[in-house]
Amino acid sequence: MPVFPSKDWVASFIEEINRNKKYEDAAKDWEGDFNFVVEKDQKFPETVYIYLDLYHGKCRGGSLYKSNEAPKAAFNYSGPYQNWIRLIKGEFDPLKAVLVGKFKLKGSMMKIMRYTGAAKELVRTANLVDTQFQ
Amino acid sequence: MWYYRTPTVVFGEDSLSFLNTITSKKCLIVTDKVLEKTGIMDKVRKQLPDNTRVMVFSDIGQEPTFSQMTSAMDSIRSFGPDHIIAVGGGSVIDTAKVILFRYARPEMDIYDLTPLEHLGIKEAAKFIAVPTTSGTGSECSWAAVVSDEMEKRKNELASAEILPDYAILDPSVVLGLPPRQTVSTAVDAITHAIEAYVSTWRNFYSDALAEKALELITGNILTVLQDPGNTEARNSVHIGASMAGSAFSNSQIGLAHALGHALGAIFKVPHGTAVGLYLPAVVEFNSLEVGERYDRLNSIFQGPFRKDCLADTLRHLFSKMGQPTSISGATISMDSYIAAKQNLEKLAMESTGVVANPRESESGDIRRLLEAVMN
Numbered sequence: 001m002p003v004f005p006s007k008d009w010v011a012s013f014i015e016e017i018n019r020n021k022k023y024e025d026a027a028k029d030w031e032g033d034f035n036f037v038v039e040k041d042q043k044f045p046e047t048v049y050i051y052l053d054l055y056h057g058k059c060r061g062g063s064l065y066k067s068n069e070a071p072k073a074a075f076n077y078s079g080p081y082q083n084w085i086r087l088i089k090g091e092f093d094p095l096k097a098v099l100v101g102k103f104k105l106k107g108s109m110m111k112i113m114r115y116t117g118a119a120k121e122l123v124r125t126a127n128l129v130d131t132q133f134q
Numbered sequence: 135m136w137y138y139r140t141p142t143v144v145f146g147e148d149s150l151s152f153l154n155t156i157t158s159k160k161c162l163i164v165t166d167k168v169l170e171k172t173g174i175m176d177k178v179r180k181q182l183p184d185n186t187r188v189m190v191f192s193d194i195g196q197e198p199t200f201s202q203m204t205s206a207m208d209s210i211r212s213f214g215p216d217h218i219i220a221v222g223g224g225s226v227i228d229t230a231k232v233i234l235f236r237y238a239r240p241e242m243d244i245y246d247l248t249p250l251e252h253l254g255i256k257e258a259a260k261f262i263a264v265p266t267t268s269g270t271g272s273e274c275s276w277a278a279v280v281s282d283e284m285e286k287r288k289n290e291l292a293s294a295e296i297l298p299d300y301a302i303l304d305p306s307v308v309l310g311l312p313p314r315q316t317v318s319t320a321v322d323a324i325t326h327a328i329e330a331y332v333s334t335w336r337n338f339y340s341d342a343l344a345e346k347a348l349e350l351i352t353g354n355i356l357t358v359l360q361d362p363g364n365t366e367a368r369n370s371v372h373i374g375a376s377m378a379g380s381a382f383s384n385s386q387i388g389l390a391h392a393l394g395h396a397l398g399a400i401f402k403v404p405h406g407t408a409v410g411l412y413l414p415a416v417v418e419f420n421s422l423e424v425g426e427r428y429d430r431l432n433s434i435f436q437g438p439f440r441k442d443c444l445a446d447t448l449r450h451l452f453s454k455m456g457q458p459t460s461i462s463g464a465t466i467s468m469d470s471y472i473a474a475k476q477n478l479e480k481l482a483m484e485s486t487g488v489v490a491n492p493r494e495s496e497s498g499d500i501r502r503l504l505e506a507v508m509n
Contacts, residue, residue, distance in 0.1 A: 025496045026483065095489060096335060099249050100135045110245035113290070114484040 001132040004088060005038050005048050007064045009129060014052070016128045017059040023125055024057035027118035031055055032111065034122070035070060037078030044081030044134065054122070075107030077123070085133055087123065094123035138339040138384050139294055141263070141274060145303040145373055147365065150264070152302055153181035153219070160187045162215035162259075164230040165222050166194045174266060174307050178221050189213045194222075194229050197281040197288075197402065200244045203232040210237060219262045220298075221307075223319070224270030224405065227263045228278040231296040234261055244280065247291040255295050263298040266307045268372040269319025269406055271326050271379015273301035281399065286477075288395040290486050297383075303376055305369035313359060313456075315404075320355045321457045322406030323375035324348065325413050328444075329388035330381035331431055332424040333490040340385035343377040348434050350374030356454060389495060390416040392487030393503060396478045401466050410457050411464055415506035416491075417445040423493040460507050468508065478504055 002009035017023060036050040049070035052062040065071070077094075079087070083102045086092050095116060097103045105112065112119060144152045161182060169175060170192040179188060191206050210233065218237075220230035235247050238255035246253070263273035272278075276297040280289045311319075330336065331344040351374040357367040393416070394409030403411075421428055421443070428444040439454070441447045449459050458464040461471050479500050482488070488495055495503075 022494065022496060028497075029480075093334070096136070100137075102135075105250050108245070109248045109250065110243075113245070113248060113486065116486050117483065117488045120489060 001130050004084070004131045004133055005050060005064055009131065010050050010062055010064050012129045013050070013126055014059045014062055016125050017052070017122065020121065020125050020128070023118065023121040026121050027054065027057045027115065030057065030115055030118055032074040032107075033071070035073040035076045035078075037067075037076055038084050039078055039080045041080040041082050075105065075112065077103060077105050079103035088126045088129070088131055090124075090127045094120050136335070136337055137294075138337070139276060139297055140380055140384075141298045141301045143274070143301050143303065143376065145376075146369065147305060149302050149304040150177055150181050150306070152300070153178065153262070154183060156183070156217060156260070156262075158183065158186045158217040158260075160189070160213060160215045161217040161219060162210060162213065162233070163188060163190045164194070164218060164220045164226055164233060165190065165192045166226055167192050169222055169226075169266060172310075175221065177307070178219065178264065189215065191233070194226055196225060197398070198225055198229055199281050199283050200232065203229040203280065204236050207233070207236050207240070211240070215259050217260045217262065219264065220273075221264045221266060223265065223267040223315075224272045224279070227265065227270070227272035227298075228280065230261065230263070231272075231278040232280060234259060235293075235296060244289075244291070247278070247293055247296070249276075249292050249294060251293070253293055253295045260300075261296075261298045262300045262302065264302045264304070264307065265372075265376070267311060267315055267319040268308050268368070268375040269322040271323065271375060271382065273298055273303075274376050274380040275383035277383065279395070279405075286399050287481060288399045290395065301376060303372050305365050305372050308368055308372055309363055309365065311362075313362070316358060316362070317455050317457055318404045318406035318410075319375065320351055320358075320371060320406070321410035321413075321452065321455070323351050323371075323378040324448075325390050325394075325406070325409045326378035326382040326387070327351070328413065328417065328431060329390060330378065330385040332420060332427050332492045333382075333385040333388060334492055335490045336385045340381040343381040345431070345434060347374040347378035347381060348431060351378070352435050352439070352451065359455065386490035387487045388416065388491040389419070389482075389487055389500075389503065392482040392485035392491075393478070393500070395485055395487065396481035399481060400474050400477065401470075403464055403466070407458065407464060410452060411459065411461075411507055412503060414445040414448045414452075414459060415503050417448065419495075419499065419503060420491065420493045421445070460509055471508070475501070475504055
């Protein structure tokens with residue numbers, strides 16, 4: 001069972017994204033990469049980036065990076081580690097979590113507002129990964 | 135964690151007189167060309183304190199675009215209003231929201247008008263909404279619909295900071311609302327209440343408002359249509375519509391709005407007519423997930439109109455009201471609808487209405503819902 005966040009976890013996440021027909025359907029026209037930023041908090045010492053290259057409903061690749069090595073992405077979805085745990089466990093709605101300040105979303109708002117369904121499905125796919133937390 | 139946001143609501147007969155209590159040196163009134171020439175504008179102006187200077191912006195058509203909404207920004211900035219009063223239907227109130235945003239933050243792009251950005255606009259001017267239709271709920275919502283003519287799309291923009299400070303619900307301003315608009319806006323309000331009640335973002339506050347809204351609207355709308363000058367019935371529908379607006383604004387819209395916005399963007403069908411067209415089919419689609427909640431709503435309808443299930447009750451009530459339940463009834467040619475189906479499907483899938491709908495939908499589901507109204 002991969003530990004979140006780790007390179008193994010990212011690999012499993014990408015597999016789940018590419019298996020997820022709902023995501024593929026909702027994001028069939030999507031072009032743009034994403035960074036999921038896991039910010040340090042009391043239980044997690046160092047901020048890391050999960051980079052995902054997303055294109056037409058599939059993930060073409062991605063990996064885990066330290067914050068100073070992470071590639072720039074069109075969109076950043078970021079929040080502290082403790083909130084990621086709750087998100088992955090399905091305790092947070094990914095969009096509602098942004099509206100109440102548990103997560104931040106940066107990038108072209110014009111684009112993201114047209115793909116709210118796809119963004120929600122993408123984040124929810126993390127819930128499908130059999131995950132062990134640190 | 136969630137919020138319940140609402141303006142201060144001033145309601146009932148003579149509530150326009152609230153305007154006499156505001157302290158304003160310069161007031162911008164946003165309205166439309168038709169209303170500008172009616173007695174409603176005179177009523178509003180007469181209520182303002184004597185020393186208040188007034189500028190009127192009324193160059194607003196139906197389903198306005200961003201450039202139309204902001205066409206007078208230079209004059210408005212020169213005038214420097216401390217109050218913005220929207221007097222009109224949903225398009226007028228939404229225009230006032232966009233004007234407030236651009237007045238306070240001229241450097242920002244229209245797409246920065248999202249709940250994800252802190253705008254810092256509340257100090258620029260007090261914002262008062264006086265709805266002259268009973269349905270859009272815009273006076274109680276933090277959303278604004280902005281048409282994009284180039285892309286044939288309705289953008290659903292939102293920010294808690296564009297929620298009006300005050301909503302004035304005076305029944306006297308809706309007494310003269312024509313029957314067609316009375317029906318279309320009431321159907322919009324019914325759709326708001328029903329979609330709010332089953333949204334995955336629903337909460338105790340939105341539930342309570344949605345239930346009461348449905349009771350007030352469906353219990354009085356036929357009286358209003360038979361006796362348009364009935365102030366008591368008008369007042370009930372007016373307040374109910376506002377409650378429904380507050381309910382959806384604090385939960386979310388659903389698939390009937392996603393489909394209705396798509397239809398309205400392409401075929402210029404009135405908003406309420408468009409969302410109501412799809413509502414019974416969406417209720418049938420969602421019943422698998424929220425059947426019990428729909429049963430509860432169905433029990434709110436008065437006996438003579440209630441059928442065994444909510445979708446049938448809605449079809450029955452809509453037929454009594456004159457709201458179409460099929461494409462032909464909405465005076466759209468079948469050929470043009472079929473030709474637009476792929477685009478309608480794409481626009482609906484890209485709507486925020488899919489996000490909190492109680493049953494998840496894929497493009498195939500959207501296609502079937504589009505086809506459900508072709509009979």
